Amino acid sequence: MNAVDAPRQTGVSIQPIDGQWAVRIVENGETIQRLFEEEQFARNFAAG
Known part of the structure; x- marks a missing residue:
C-alpha cells in the first residue's frame, strides 16, 4: 500500500x-x- 492508497487519519x-x-x-x-x-487552554486549542 502506498501513501496515496493509505487511509487518511485525522483526530484530536x-x-x-x-x-x-x-x-x-x-x-x-x-x-x-x-x-x-x-x-x-488545551481544550480551547483543541476546539479551534
Missing part, C-alpha cells in the same frame, strides 16, 4: 502528561503535539 486528543496537558493532532497521518499548563 487531549491527555495529561507529567503535570501538563498534551493536545495531539493527527492529520493525514502526521502527528503534532503541543503542551499546555492549564487544561482549559
Whole structure:
C-alpha cells in the first residue's frame, strides 16, 4: 500500500502528561503535539 492508497487519519486528543496537558493532532497521518499548563487552554486549542 502506498501513501496515496493509505487511509487518511485525522483526530484530536487531549491527555495529561507529567503535570501538563498534551493536545495531539493527527492529520493525514502526521502527528503534532503541543503542551499546555492549564487544561482549559488545551481544550480551547483543541476546539479551534
